[in-house]
Amino acid sequence: MSDWKPSACILCEMMCGVEILPSEDNTIAKVKGNKNHPGSKGYVCNKAGRLAHYQNGKDRILEPLRRKADGSFETVSWDTAIAEISEKLLSIKEIYGGDKILYLTGGQGNHISGVYGSGFRAALGSIYRSSPIAQEKTGEIWVNNQMFRSTSAGAVRSDCENAEVAIYLGKNPWHTHGFHQCRKKLQKLSKDDNHKMVVIDPRRSESADIADMHLAVKNGTDAWMLAALIAILVQEDWVDHPWMAKHTVGYDHIKPLFSNIPIAEYCEQCGIEESQLRLLAQWIHQAESVGVWEDLGVQMNINSTLVSYLHRLLLTITGNFGKKGAQFISLPLVNVTNPVFRGLQRAVPKFSGENFSLPDYRTPVTGARVIGSLIPCNVVSEEILTDHPDRTRAVWINGTNVVHSYAGSRNMEQALRSAELTVLVDVAMTETAMQADYVLPAPTQYEKAEMSMLQFEFPHNIAYLRHPVFDAPETVMEESEIYVRLCEAMGVMPDDVIRAFDLALQSNEQDFLELLEKTLDQQPQLAKIMPLILYRTLGKTLPKGMAAAAGYLPFCLNLALSYPDAVKGAGHQGEGMELGWNLFKALSNSPDGTVITDEPWEASFGRLGDAEQKIHLKVPDLFPEIEALDQGFEPLTNSQFPFVLSSGERRDYSQTA
Structure with missing residues (x-):
């Protein structure tokens, strides 16, 4: 090579x-x-x-492993592993129910397994799952759903690159990046007289060094700072009443919460000068556009959900939504937390492509709220280590090292060993692998087709279905193949449909698309395993190493049917199913990444889930949290724990902040 x-x-x-x-x-x-x-x-x-x-790691797993009675591992064939695991899963489903099988996943860019894992879960009746997203992002997701009702679209974010006032909240983009060409753009913006950069961070970070304003809040006091900032805007009447009347509901419930906040006292609580906060409020009031970008510094700190609410409230009462430099709702190919197929549902009336989980429910043992279809990572061990009749009985883990990354490593070790079945799919012999009953070796991300579902850009969004760089070792197996083989062993793959799809694909694209639409209409129960069916059929027609890309066809069809103007805006041609098919071809054939949507800034209003396309300012569950701020901030340190080691900061060689 x-x-x-x-x-x-x-x-x-x-x-x-x-x-x-x-x-x-x-x-x-x-x-x-x-x-x-x-x-x-x-x-x-x-x-x-x-x-x-x-x-180039040296600790790769190259063959399936099975735990022996003495705790050591032995090599088994793939046929043996698939047969034994499928038999055990079916037994657990029959005895306890498929909802007792917990699915844990991860991987920063290793998301194609989720497409096939969802079908695998559906075949088992597994509804509970978690991922690293539930470590820090579910509070933000919950707030988005409460305010914007945007569960079927993407994340609500801010266009800080174009904002007149860009506020980085618990985020240090110079250190760890977080948007394309980050340092180049930050340097340019720091020299732009029409752009003000504000960094809210307890420490003087690299980003703070180039900012126009640095608010060095005491660690953990961001909620007091934001509440005081909103109070200034409300008490000075620096809010956009005409805009709110047109686009929001609930300000009459919000105003009393902030009308009497003692601003000076709150500033003292968070350790900043009142004059500095009033200057920021004036900047916000005078600016044509304001953006706020929150990250782990607040999301892995106290009052994190409240902070997510307050910063969105700040932006919305000042009219900063649905325009350049303000808040927007992204349009991803796949919504990671809520894969709703609205477009296909309209095109195929009987299509059953709803979320694989229930919209609002709690875990059976701890009663933890499930947000974005994810259970909190920190209750996983508690859902297993109990005699509760509805406890988790089996754990399926794909590409994540939960013993290392979840809180309470010893409890996680014990939980995985206590489950009746624990299976891990991964590339390396991790701490989690050491606790599994079966360890199934997968290719690395550079040895298979792969795509990240984290697509948050606007007004044009990019998806990158990557091609393999290397050939995978012959003894490992792609996750897509693992899940399809397990479903075949469990008898859920429809042989007649697979044969019909094969024949249609031998004919022409139009025949295949018509058959796909007809199948979804006449056999809607197959919708949830359709990616697996397409892998076995359409996948065979794709270039070498790209078979797993077939599972993305339903998502391409859905995006095109749901938002045809956005897809056409990115240059894709056709109408209806043909538009989705052309998007799929562009995505799977491009070696460099594909612009999947391009649309005007105001398109975000069309993604508001409210029937009247209104933003809901009132989130009653958080009102007591706002009122409780009057009680003051309880310090994070004491004589036993005299300093804070870390509160959400990412490293400069992994992830973003």
Whole structure:
């Protein structure tokens, strides 16, 4: 091997385009930026320099492993592993119910397994799942759903790159990046007289060094600071009444909460000068656009959900939504937390493509609220280590090291060993693998087709269905193949439908699309396993190594049917199902990434879930939390724990902040 191969950096949600120079032994020799990627355009940060570490690891698993009675592992064949695991899963489903099988997943860019894992879960009747998203993001997700009713669209974010006032809340983008060409853009914005950059962080970070204002709040007091900032806007009447009358409901419930807040006292609580906060309020009032970007510094701190609410309230009462430089609702190909198929439901009346979980429910043992279809990571062990009749009986883990990354490692070890069945699909012999009954080896992200579902850009959004850079070892198996084989062993794959699809694909695209639509209409129960069916049929017609891409066809069809103007705006042609098919072809054939949607800023209003397209300012569940701020801030440290080691800061070589 000597040719550079296009791919992506997998170490944060941006998935910047890179080119990889492979060496002869299937390792990464060099990495550089890919100028053809539509977002990063050749820019890479320091993270890309670490990619070889993840491909060239020495602790890979290359064959299926089964735990022996003495706790050691033995090698078994794939046929044996599939047969034994499927038999055990069916037994647990029959005795206890499929809802007693918990699904845990992870992987920063390793998301294609989720497409097939969802079908696998549906076949088992498994409804409970979790992922690292539930460590920090579910509070934000819940607030978005309460205010914007946007569960079927994407995340609510801010266009800080174009905002006149950009506020980074618990985020240090200079250090860990977080948007394409980050440092280049930050340097340019810091010199722009029409752009004000505000950093809210207890420490003077690298981003604070180039900011126009640094609010060095005491760690954990962000809620007091935001409440005081909103109070200034409300008490000075620096809110956009005409805009709110047109686009929101509930301000009459919000105003009393902030009308009597003692601003000076709250500023003292969070350790900042009142004059500084009043200056920021004036900037916000005078600006044409304001954006706020929150991250782990507040999301993994106290009052995190309240902070998510307050910052959105701040932006919304000042009219900063649905325009350049303000809040927007992204339009991803796949909604990670709520895969609703609205477009296909309209096109195919009997189609049953609703979320694989219930919309509002709690876990059976701890009663923890399930948000975005995810249970809190910190209750996973409690849902297992109990004699409760509805406790979790089996745990399926895909590409995540829960013993290492979840709180309470010893409890997680005990929980995984206590379950009647624990299966891990991963590339390495991790701490979690050591507790599993079966360990199934998968390819690395650079040895298979793969795509991140974290697509949050606006007004044009990018998806990157990456092609394999290396051939995978012959003894490992892609997650898509694992899930399909298990479903075949459990007898849930419809042989007649697979034969019919094969015949239609031998004819022409139109016949295949018509048959797919007819099948979804006449056999709607197959919707949830359709990615697995497409893998066995359409996947065979795709280029080498790209069979797993077939599972994304329903999502392409749904996006095109739901938002045809957005898809056409990105240059894709056709109407109805044909538009979705053309989007799928563009996505699966592009080696560098694809712009999947392009639309005007005001399109975000069309994604509001309220029937009248209104933003709901009133979130009653959080009103007591706002009122409780009057009781003051309880310090995070004491004589036993004299300092805070970390509160949500990411490292500069992994993830974003």
